[in-house]
Structures are given as C-alpha cells and as structure tokens.
Amino acid sequence: MSHNRPSRADAVRNRRRILEAAREQMGSHGSAAGMDDIAQAAGVAVGTLYRHFPTKADLVSAVIAEHVGEVAEDAEASLARARGGAPAIDELAGFLDRTTEAIAHNQAVKVAARSLGVEGPAEQPDEARASAAVGELIRRGQDAGTIRGSVSVADIYLLMATAPTDQPAAVRQRWLQLVLPGIRTGQ
Amino acid sequence: MSHNRPSRADAVRNRRRILEAAREQMGSHGSAAGMDDIAQAAGVAVGTLYRHFPTKADLVSAVIAEHVGEVAEDAEASLARARGGAPAIDELAGFLDRTTEAIAHNQAVKVAARSLGVEGPAEQPDEARASAAVGELIRRGQDAGTIRGSVSVADIYLLMATAPTDQPAAVRQRWLQLVLPGIRTGQ
Amino acid sequence: MSHNRPSRADAVRNRRRILEAAREQMGSHGSAAGMDDIAQAAGVAVGTLYRHFPTKADLVSAVIAEHVGEVAEDAEASLARARGGAPAIDELAGFLDRTTEAIAHNQAVKVAARSLGVEGPAEQPDEARASAAVGELIRRGQDAGTIRGSVSVADIYLLMATAPTDQPAAVRQRWLQLVLPGIRTGQ
Amino acid sequence: MSHNRPSRADAVRNRRRILEAAREQMGSHGSAAGMDDIAQAAGVAVGTLYRHFPTKADLVSAVIAEHVGEVAEDAEASLARARGGAPAIDELAGFLDRTTEAIAHNQAVKVAARSLGVEGPAEQPDEARASAAVGELIRRGQDAGTIRGSVSVADIYLLMATAPTDQPAAVRQRWLQLVLPGIRTGQ
DNA sequence: CATGAATGAGCGTTCATTCAT
DNA sequence: AATGAATGAACGCTCATTCAT
Numbered sequence: 001m002s003h004n005r006p007s008r009a010d011a012v013r014n015r016r017r018i019l020e021a022a023r024e025q026m027g028s029h030g031s032a033a034g035m036d037d038i039a040q041a042a043g044v045a046v047g048t049l050y051r052h053f054p055t056k057a058d059l060v061s062a063v064i065a066e067h068v069g070e071v072a073e074d075a076e077a078s079l080a081r082a083r084g085g086a087p088a089i090d091e092l093a094g095f096l097d098r099t100t101e102a103i104a105h106n107q108a109v110k111v112a113a114r115s116l117g118v119e120g121p122a123e124q125p126d127e128a129r130a131s132a133a134v135g136e137l138i139r140r141g142q143d144a145g146t147i148r149g150s151v152s153v154a155d156i157y158l159l160m161a162t163a164p165t166d167q168p169a170a171v172r173q174r175w176l177q178l179v180l181p182g183i184r185t186g187q
Numbered sequence: 188m189s190h191n192r193p194s195r196a197d198a199v200r201n202r203r204r205i206l207e208a209a210r211e212q213m214g215s216h217g218s219a220a221g222m223d224d225i226a227q228a229a230g231v232a233v234g235t236l237y238r239h240f241p242t243k244a245d246l247v248s249a250v251i252a253e254h255v256g257e258v259a260e261d262a263e264a265s266l267a268r269a270r271g272g273a274p275a276i277d278e279l280a281g282f283l284d285r286t287t288e289a290i291a292h293n294q295a296v297k298v299a300a301r302s303l304g305v306e307g308p309a310e311q312p313d314e315a316r317a318s319a320a321v322g323e324l325i326r327r328g329q330d331a332g333t334i335r336g337s338v339s340v341a342d343i344y345l346l347m348a349t350a351p352t353d354q355p356a357a358v359r360q361r362w363l364q365l366v367l368p369g370i371r372t373g374q
Numbered sequence: 375m376s377h378n379r380p381s382r383a384d385a386v387r388n389r390r391r392i393l394e395a396a397r398e399q400m401g402s403h404g405s406a407a408g409m410d411d412i413a414q415a416a417g418v419a420v421g422t423l424y425r426h427f428p429t430k431a432d433l434v435s436a437v438i439a440e441h442v443g444e445v446a447e448d449a450e451a452s453l454a455r456a457r458g459g460a461p462a463i464d465e466l467a468g469f470l471d472r473t474t475e476a477i478a479h480n481q482a483v484k485v486a487a488r489s490l491g492v493e494g495p496a497e498q499p500d501e502a503r504a505s506a507a508v509g510e511l512i513r514r515g516q517d518a519g520t521i522r523g524s525v526s527v528a529d530i531y532l533l534m535a536t537a538p539t540d541q542p543a544a545v546r547q548r549w550l551q552l553v554l555p556g557i558r559t560g561q
Numbered sequence: 562m563s564h565n566r567p568s569r570a571d572a573v574r575n576r577r578r579i580l581e582a583a584r585e586q587m588g589s590h591g592s593a594a595g596m597d598d599i600a601q602a603a604g605v606a607v608g609t610l611y612r613h614f615p616t617k618a619d620l621v622s623a624v625i626a627e628h629v630g631e632v633a634e635d636a637e638a639s640l641a642r643a644r645g646g647a648p649a650i651d652e653l654a655g656f657l658d659r660t661t662e663a664i665a666h667n668q669a670v671k672v673a674a675r676s677l678g679v680e681g682p683a684e685q686p687d688e689a690r691a692s693a694a695v696g697e698l699i700r701r702g703q704d705a706g707t708i709r710g711s712v713s714v715a716d717i718y719l720l721m722a723t724a725p726t727d728q729p730a731a732v733r734q735r736w737l738q739l740v741l742p743g744i745r746t747g748q
Numbered sequence: 749c750a751t752g753a754a755t756g757a758g759c760g761t762t763c764a765t766t767c768a769t
Numbered sequence: 770a771a772t773g774a775a776t777g778a779a780c781g782c783t784c785a786t787t788c789a790t
Binding site for chain 5: 382383384408409410420421424428429430
C-alpha cells in the first residue's frame, strides 16, 4: 500500500496535459479559447476535460492559479536577492520587468496578473506568498530610502495589471521607465 | 413612380443613428455588443447596418474614431487653457484624468484610447489634431521646466491605453498619482 | 400596397414547415425530439428554427397549441351534431374516442391533451373554444338525463389526459368502455 | 494472499444498495436519474453499477420489479381481508386507491405500474402473485354481484397504468370516482 | 470483482454574416 | 437603398457507456 490509489497516475498526467494545453491555448487566444480545442490540444476528449474542470471558469481559474504561483516564485527569488544585499528597488523593478515580459508572451498570465489583489484576503496561498515577498521588498527599499513611502503592494499589482503587454518590447520598456519614478525616490 | 426612394439624407441619418446606437451598446457591453442589438437600438435592420459597415470590425473602428474626436477636443481645450497661461503640466494631468474617467464610464472609449498611436502616421485627422495639441502641451511644459524632457506624445497615449479603467475611482486616482512622477519633473 | 410586408410569404411557409416537422418529430419521439433534427426535417437551418421559436419550450408550446386547436374543432363539430339532434352522450363518447385515437398516433397530441385545463383561466383561445363546446355537450346530456350530474369539463380533460394512448387499439377501446360508465347514467 | 477478495456476500449487498439508491433517485427524478448519481448515492463506483446492471434499462427494470413485488403484497393483503369477509369491491377500490397514491409519491412506481400485464405471460413471479390475488378479488366480487362480469385483471392493471398520478390529490380522488362505476355494478 | 477516469455523440443555444425580396 | 429571414459553424456542457488499472 505504498501509494494512495491505483491508476491515479494517468489521471494526474491528463490533468497536467489539460492544464498545459489550456495554458497554451489561452496563451494565444486568451480565455476565448474553446473547451473542445483545449481538449483536443491535450489529446483527451471533452468529457475528460470536464471531469477535471467542471466549468470553463474552473479551468481558467486553474490556469491563473498556476501563473500566480510563478509570479510568487519570482517575487520570492527577488526578495532572496534583496536579503542577500541587492538593492531592493532594483529587484522590484526587475520583478516588474520580468512579470510584464511574461505576460507579453502569454495572454493567460495577464488575466492572472489582473486577478491579483482583487479577491478577499489571500484566498490563494500563492497570492499570499507573492504579497508577502513583494511587501518585504517594498519595506526594504523604503528603509533604504530608495522606494517612496507611499508605495504599497497593491500599487505593484496595479502596475502589473496595467502593463502594455500587447505592445512591442520597446513600448513595454518605455512604459517601465515611465512608471518607475512613481515608485522610486529621487529625481 | 410615386414611392419614395431613400434619399442620400436618409442614408446619412441612418449612419448617424447606427453609430449612436453602437456607441451606446458598446459603451455598456464593450465590443461584445451584438450586431442585431445595435441594429435594433438604431431602429434599422441588420442589413442596413451591414451596408454602412460591412464588418463588425468596421463598426467598431468607426465608434473608436468618434471617441478619438472627443479626445482631440479635450486635448485642444487643454492646450487653449495652457496658451492662456495655465500650467501645462496641470493641463496634461487634467487631460489624462478626464480621459481616464471617460473610459471608465464607457467601454468603447477604452478601445478607442488603445488604438491611439498604433496605426501608421496620422491615418485619422482627429488623431492628428489630438497629437498636435498634446504635443504642444508637452513642449510648453518642457519649456517651463515642469515636464520631463523625455516625455513624448506616444507616452501619453501609452498611459491612456493602460489606465485601470475597470477599477473603482479610488484605484484610478491612485494610478494617476503613481504615474505622474514619470511625466513631471522634480521630486 | 396591397399586402403588409414583402417577402413574408417565405417566412410564413418556413414557419409552417417547421411546425409540421416538429409535429412529426415530436409525434414519434415526444418532446425529446432534437432541435437540429426538427430543423433538418423542415429543410431549414437551426438558426431559422430559433428565429421562429426562440426556445425549445416555445416550439413545444406551439405544437401543443395546434393540437389544442384540432381538439377544439372536434369538440365543436360534436356539439353541432348534438344541437342537430344527435344524443349528447354519444357525441361526448365519440369525442373522447377520437381524441384518444389521435393521441395514440401522435405523441405530441398527448402532451397537448395533458396541458388542457391546467393553466390559468382560458389562456389559450382554442382551449376556451374546446371548453365551451364540451361544456355545452355535457349540459345537454345532463338535461337529457344521459350524463351524470357530477360530470364536469375538467373530468373530460382528465380522461383525455389519462387515456392509455401507448397501448394497442383493443386496449384503448376497452379503456373507453371501462371509463364511460362514470360519465353516463343508468346501469 | 492476505488481501480480501470481495465475497459473494459483498456483491449481494452492493446490489441491494444500488437498487435502494436507484429507487430513491428514480422516485424523485423518474428514469431521468443519472447513472453516476445513482452510483454515488449507493456508495459504489459506476463500474460496479454496470457490473450488476449492464444497461440503464436493466436497472430500471429491476426497480420496477421491486415495486411490482410491493403491489403484489398489497393485492394479497386485500384478498386476505376479502376472504375474511370484507366486501371484495371495497378491497379492490382500496387497492386501486393505495396503488395510485403510492405512484403519486414515487415516480418509479409509475413506470412499474405501467409495465404490469405488458410482458409475456407471467415473466415475473411477483406479477403472477399480484395477478392471482387481484383475479380472485374480482371473482369474489363478481360472485357477490358487486363487480361487473366483464372486469378482468388486465382492466385493473390498465387503470393503475393510467391513473393521473402527477396531479393533486383531489384530482386523483375524483379520477377514482370517475372510474369506479366501470368496475362496480349498479348505478 | 471494484474502481473511476475516459470517451464522444449529442444537446440547446448564439451570432456574425449573406441574400432574396 | 432597406429589409429581415436564413445560414451554419461554434460554443459550453451532459451523460450512458467502456475499459485500463
């Protein structure tokens, strides 16, 4: 009796394949991606998709949740570097830059980013992780005098949600330059 | 023959009614507004709608164009005040504020705002007007030393396109505060 | 300007074809008949079907309404004969017999028959006609002493709704014999 | 090997639980009850359900069979009372009344009642029991002169199958009054 | 023998677009 | 030029049944 249940391995793999396919399809068509198309891309029948995600909304939520997880990881890595001595403002800017770029390459992440900070208090563990990391990053920058005292976690989420992710890279970079002065102190 | 064939005037009036209806419907439902619904709201048949706008995309473009006209007017009014002595940076900020609020109350304007500066050089006269006015506003602020030298018309369009217009008023205001330091000089 | 609108003739014919097809399909499969199948049987696309009947329930209602119309006509013809001197009880029995047979050959009529007397007061004109005719038939029989005083229109509807219409003809006839003593006087 | 292979007893118990769940589910939702729902209510997996009943039709039949058993018991109890001196016609009417009421409270019984007398000769032992009891009840009433000579067991089944069981209690009672004269003698 | 994941045809419905009148 | 009926692909979702474990 070393494992929970028999035959669950396949189901788990299918779930993964569905999520992967959903990420891919939603990456290109946003949440307009069709359930049948996602199922086909995943190599399963629609019924299987619906067994794993009873509703399209559920599938979208799951895809979002995954991306939020990745955002959280990036935030934590940034924080780790800041703790290690890197300037917090640089880490925060880098985090914003990377997240923005990620969204630019995957429509689904955008929806994910837009969902941050919207729900009630920390409904998702991953969001809580991201918030904690970003929060400490901000505090560190404020302590070092490089981040404005008025800046909050919600502000960062707001910027992530409004990044011009469907514009060319040059535009995205310019946007970042335009927006950073609102975060950092000086000049 | 006694029966009236629709005059050019009728056609023109129909075009107007359709655009009005489209603005209204898209104002509330975004571009998800149905063609039939728009036609009905305009008091014409779908066929008539399609005669004036062969494709839904065409109708959306037309609605956008109209809003661009309004943006141009606001920009020109702001410029007029600046010419009259008002601080250019204040006028620019006010312009951004008002445009953002307008978008918040009308989904269609958002699409309009996002289309600015995207096309080839000045395809639309109204966009040219807006660009001219905003451009002079910026120059005046730069001359007065209140607007950063790096700021361009495209930057303003970029901010307009990325404003968090589906968020509550408080969030929209906070966003403006967050973004203004990237435009104005000092602190 | 001799007619209301142009091109309406085709639409009317389509409506008829759809109703006919619906009667046929529902005749064999009851209200489980699929919308696509009905459309195909009618020689139109689904969209056309939905233009005429926005909901499956609407189509079913329309089919029912038609059958109720036929029931009303039979009832009125029976009444006419009774007025002309035929024994009311015989006419009532014949009416029940014919209606029952009609149902036996068309599942849809059954649903129709079951809907009689269920709704609020005379929602449908045809039902009102049927009720009036059956009512007078009963009264005449009661006056002639051949129909029990306790019998009401609702009783007739109840019998129509409970006839064993999915049974062979012999069974249906036996059922009628079984049920008639509750209506007629004597023995 | 130490792990238990399911005994015959387990299989029997599963069959019972499935039937119980099916009765319950079909009682409320008729034969529209879903196989998955029934399985879940029974605490088994669908596969198990299908092992016991290879087809939904088989399960429905089994549920029906059970209810036939109950009908048989009621019929036999009625007969016992008639043998003990109670008027056969009253017992027959009571039997009809009770059966009808049972159907009204359980959709599944209806299908059961409708299946009576339809199959080949006495396919089910329970149906044979019911038929024997009802048959003797009728004969006793006929001997006593209270039940019409033409009445047969099939007639009783026919009435049971056609009772207005989805109507309010008052309607069901009226129907019984309407139908009894066809069974009993005298006015 | 039990499990429950997988299948896939089918359902009712929507909507941008076409075209006969 | 206007009408509005017709088209049909597409959508999200259900459910009886099969089959690998």
